[in-house]
Amino acid sequence: GGFGDDMLFGGDGDDSVDMGQGNDRADGGAGTDLLSFGDTYIALAVNTQSGVAVGTYNDSVWNYDSSLETWVETFTTSTDNMSFSNFEIYDLSQADDTFDGNAADETIYGKAGNDTLNGGGGGDTIDGGDGDDVIYGDRSTSLHLGAMNPEGSAKTDYVYNPSFIDMPASKITVELLMKADPLVTSSKVIMSYATAGSYNEFTLFNDDSPSGSQLRLWINNASYDTGVPSSLIYDGDLHRLSFSWDGTTGEIAIYVDGTEEFRQTYAAMAGTSIAGDGFLVFGQDQDSLGGGYDPGQSFTGAMGDIRIFNGIRTAAEIALNAADVLSGDLTAVPGLVANWNYDPASGTYINALGVDLLTSSASGLSDVLAYDPGTAGDDTLSGGAGNDQIFGEDGNDVVQGGAGADAMDGGDGIDTLDYSGSTSGVTVNLESGTGIRGDATGDTFTGFENVTGSSFDDTLIGDAADNALAGTGGDDILRGLAGADDLGGGAGSDTASYVGSDDGVAIDLAAGSASGGHATGDRLGSIENLEGSTFADLLSGDVGANVLEGKGGADVL
Structure with missing residues (x-):
């Protein structure tokens, strides 16, 4: 759009529209369209329910100071009032942004700044970028x-x-x-x-x-x-x-x-x-x-x-x-x-x-x-760098806090904590709601059922509910605790641990069976090693190289 009050129309196809400065009006038309707000604003508020955006920027003014015999630059604050419609992807500013979404499926990029991003209804993908962000997947209650x-x-x-x-x-x-x-x-x-x-x-x-x-x-x-x-x-x-x-x-x-x-x-x-x-x-x-x-x-x-x-x-x-x-x-x-x-x-x-x-x-x-955001959706929410606050609200959400000490709430639905982007191994405990190591350092969380680990050596611990713990790469330790859990080790030499079980467990890696104590109802995949309980366990390996540890009790290995 550049400077001035522009009218921008995307028409058919997947368009990219840059609002620039000025009181612009933009219509993405058909297709999956991107609306960008540039990097000149010091504050930006976008509301896709009303189709209105307000951007604040510093306006430079040069005045000659005769006492100093030089030109002096001063700044005044100005505001752009923009309107838009028919966009699906939003690229916000480097400043502290506020975004309120509607009931559609939207993709939002917060970039730098301490952003507050609310996806509203629908299945949204939100990436807060750098800064200490507050991210909401759905606000499904009026x-x-x-x-x-x-x-x-x-x-x-x-x-x-x-x-x-x-x-x-x-x-x-x-x-x-x-x-x-x-x-x-x-x-x-x-x-x-x-x-x-x-x-x-x-x-x-x-x-x-x-x-x-x-x-x-x-x-x-x-x-x-x-x-x-x-x-x-x-x-x-x-x-x-x-x-x-x-x-x-x-x-x-x-x-x-x-x-x-x-x-x-x-x-x-x-x-x-x-x-x-x-x-x-x-x-x-x-x-x-x-x-x-x-x-x-x-x-x-x-x-x-x-x-x-x-x-x-x-x-x-x-x-x-x-x-x-x-x-x-x-x-x-x-x-x-x-x-x-x-x-x-x-x-x-x-x-x-x-x-x-x-x-x-x-x-x-x-x-x-x-x-009043409309219906709930399955959201993908990413905090990026910074100490972020992320709320999944309703729907089956995937939440990635990224670096920083993040506070995350999955809300209702079957929600997943995703640490696949961590550059080192993580320890994540759904029961205590805390994380250490890698991107999990300093994280607190509640309302999550599943965890996806990193490509490194992770320790993933569930809670009393039914959990899905995915180790992906690295030599991982997976402990589902009570509930019918899915334990997937992924690549590496991975261990299913039943330390803390309230009774003895019987696990056969070759048959893919698990019963007794905390193993009741569990499903194991890509698991090479087993740790038993303090009770009498029966641990059986497969044709691969297994490490079987009975721990306490009269065990059969």
């Missing part, structure tokens, strides 16, 4: 937010619980999704918790003071600056805001979209606690218990998926669930005491745990659809 206090209104909207008996006393983590009006920031209260003796018992608000707009916390009627700039969340985009307070140590931590922005310990707060059974409000400040609301302090925007935990969530837990909707048996989620989601049918917030409802001060808040 999520709604309740809109409060739009400009021009009386600004009296808020949601409340007049007697929140489950308010944590000494350790609390709050996580919520919000979409704030970027033009209304001054002293806007996000959460207010008050008791009879303390109207600012636990309050989070945006303080638009002369020293700079930032998030601030009131705890036990004392105010604490965080230094977190309001611009991180007051930009009109959807964000997950998470904050925690540990009254035993006095430590405060704040996260935006799963990334830690602030952490500090205040010694004066150590050993303090929050009073229970108070009045909880979102969207307004209480200058008296359950009242004294000031429209000038109201929150303008939308909120939803509000979670409160009795305890301090770790950075890894917050990062993994930053854009997730919690699902399954929520009573099993450690520390979760409330999870309110906006219900557009009733116009109220419903607690997924069934207690402690949030009531709206208005007859019904306006509905804001946070995301």
